[in-house]
Amino acid sequence: VEIEAIELHRIAMPLVRPFETSFGRQTARDVLLVRVLTAQGEGWGECVAMADPVYSSEYVEGAAAVIRSYLAPALLAARTVRAAEVSSVLGGTIGHRMAKAALESAVLDAQTRAADISFGEYFGAVRPEVDCGVSVGIAPSIEALLDEVSEYSEAGYRRIKLKIKPGWDLEPVAAVRSMLGPDALLQVDANTAYTVADIDHLRGLDDFGLLLVEQPFVEEDIAAHVMLAKAIDTPVCLDESITSTAVAIDAIERDATSIVNIKAGRVGGYLEAIRIHDACLERDVAVWCGGMLETGLGRAANVALAALPGFTLPGDTSASDRYFADDLTESFVLVDGRLAVPSGPGTGVTVRTELVAAWRTRPAELLT
Ligand code: OSB
Ligand code: MG
Secondary structure, eight states, X not given: OBEEEEEEEEEEEEEEEEEEEXXXXXXXXXXXXXXXXXXXXXXXXXXXXXXXXXXXXXXXXXXXXXXXXXXXXXHHHHOBOXXXXXXXXXXXXXXXXHHHHHHHHHXXXXXXXXXXXXXXXXXXXXXXXXXXXXXXXXXXXXHHHHHHHHHHHHHTOSEEEEEOBTTBSHHHHHHHHHHHOTTSOEEEEOTTOOOGGGHHHHXXXXXXXXXXXXXXXXXXOHHHHHHHHHHOSXXXXXXXXXXXXXXXXXXXXXXXXXXXXEOHHHHTSHHHHHHHHHHHHHTTOEEEEOOOSOOHHHHHHHHHHTTSXXXXXXXXXXXXXXXXXXXXXXXXXXXXTEEEOOOSSBXXXXXXXXXXXXXXXXXXXXXX
């Protein structure tokens, strides 16, 4: 597509319930949206960076800054680009994968809309709908946790993921496992809250028949995850650590991870996410689609990604009402524990621009 201008939009969306992880508590989603205006039509992309640099080094204000100063100028200078060329056009800037992913998604949306094909078709989706799980935050009490989990399991979610941290791990997991029974799919996510000194303690997770334990140690420490994987029967799954296809292959070959969480934002875009999927499929490593509390815009793309053949475990692709009272696009509704892959051109969803205007927290910026 021929890029004429890039717009940045900052909005805030209240969450239906606070979301607490080992890195903090969120009550609203502070979202950066990118709109590319091209000679062939517009495209929208969502930046998944959080408000603060607590999940990874990226954060919303930093993503906006790097787009404004580096990424948008590079894209505008290239002018005519295909989505597959965006990562190399932006390659002069190191890191900032979530910011790059937002731009690549927007270009891909414009390009596929112009070609009248959906993200699902472009990605190679093999199913019309995807199995969904739900990520459950750290609760104020075990009782409150059980209430929340039963609500989701009654809604039909096919897998429950519990956030854990030191002081909130074996007890809540035991309580949820005994409530759900032995057959329910259950997994945990530590968001880097532990150290190798906790390996003995983490072995206690083996009592609960978990699908996996996600990212117990810091992003950079692949060796610590290798040690844990040797010590524990529960499969270890990396999230934060997997920043590229090369890192994914390395972590798999070193037996640091036997299942991979794929998040397009974390790896620089949907096209790199597909390459990781392909590398995992080739190596018989199961993958699932992670989430970053996306609006309907990012969710549409995630659901299309999760329809690729290697996504054999339910993802953190939950319905709109798990996050927001009102979504930015058409709502995603859980039917029989699944979400439908949008079939319209591009992301297949429409950004409700009146809501962008109503929820705006900063003036829109036009970059040319
Ligand atoms: O680690 O998977 C994570 C949300 C924000 C940042 C990191 C994570 C998460 C989630 C929620 O677990 C996933 C979702 O429902 O979007
Ligand atoms: Mg995670």
